[in-house]
Amino acid sequence: MEQTIQVELTDVAKYYGMRRLFEHISINLKSGEHLAVTGPNGSGKSTLLKIIAGLVRPSAGTVQLWANSNRKIGQSDRSRFIGLISPEIVFYSSLTAYENIRLMTRAAGMNVPPEDIKSCLQTIGLLDRFHDLVANYSTGMHQRLKFALLLALQPPLWLLDEPSSNLDAAGKQLIADLIQQALASQTAIIMATNEAEEANYAQKKISLA
Numbered sequence: 001m002e003q004t005i006q007v008e009l010t011d012v013a014k015y016y017g018m019r020r021l022f023e024h025i026s027i028n029l030k031s032g033e034h035l036a037v038t039g040p041n042g043s044g045k046s047t048l049l050k051i052i053a054g055l056v057r058p059s060a061g062t063v064q065l066w067a068n069s070n071r072k073i074g075q076s077d078r079s080r081f082i083g084l085i086s087p088e089i090v091f092y093s094s095l096t097a098y099e100n101i102r103l104m105t106r107a108a109g110m111n112v113p114p115e116d117i118k119s120c121l122q123t124i125g126l127l128d129r130f131h132d133l134v135a136n137y138s139t140g141m142h143q144r145l146k147f148a149l150l151l152a153l154q155p156p157l158w159l160l161d162e163p164s165s166n167l168d169a170a171g172k173q174l175i176a177d178l179i180q181q182a183l184a185s186q187t188a189i190i191m192a193t194n195e196a197e198e199a200n201y202a203q204k205k206i207s208l209a
């Protein structure tokens, strides 16, 4: 991965009407670092990830991203640097896993060779099903496919919202291993999780009340 990234949140707050989700959130995270965001259901973990991704506006505070230490990443450019895994991401059910990855990488302006797409599907344990329609995938297979897409896109910042949801024990271990490998190759990772075990292996933690 050529790009390094730095994420800087300063005094970020989010309100929905009169409801305060969180305030005074400040984060500084660099390539190779791993932050876990914990908190009870409804505390705003997904919302915070969406704010970092530029999909939701903060009520106060700023989110800044820097590439290679000195180039500020503009809002319109952010999607090239960020890979978001979330329950809201859906695939085209009438396409195969392979076709979905090919379509989505092309939409991101990338031309990933077919062997590389298959290699991502193999890493995530879906190679033997890559010609199946996604309509016939289980929920755990959908979750694995999101990681195959992330591996194909190789963004320098991963935003993972409940990355282990719907995964069996082997799937959870696979994701834990992928996260460690990504950190070792200088990916920055911010993960929202309710699972204490998952949060434990992050170097940095913030908890939303």
Ligand SMILES: Nc1ncnc2c1ncn2[C@@H]1O[C@H](COP(=O)(O)OP(=O)(O)OP(=O)(O)O)[C@@H](O)[C@H]1O
Pocket: 016, 021, 039, 040, 041, 042, 043, 044, 045, 046, 047, 048, 192, 194
């Ligand atoms: N667009 C919106 N308008 C109003 N309220 C919203 C909106 N989006 C989210 N909320 C509310 O914000 C709160 C936080 O939601 P969010 O999904 O960020 O929490 P979470 O910590 O990720 O929860 P969970 O652990 O259940 O996934 C919830 O009460 C939710 O209903």
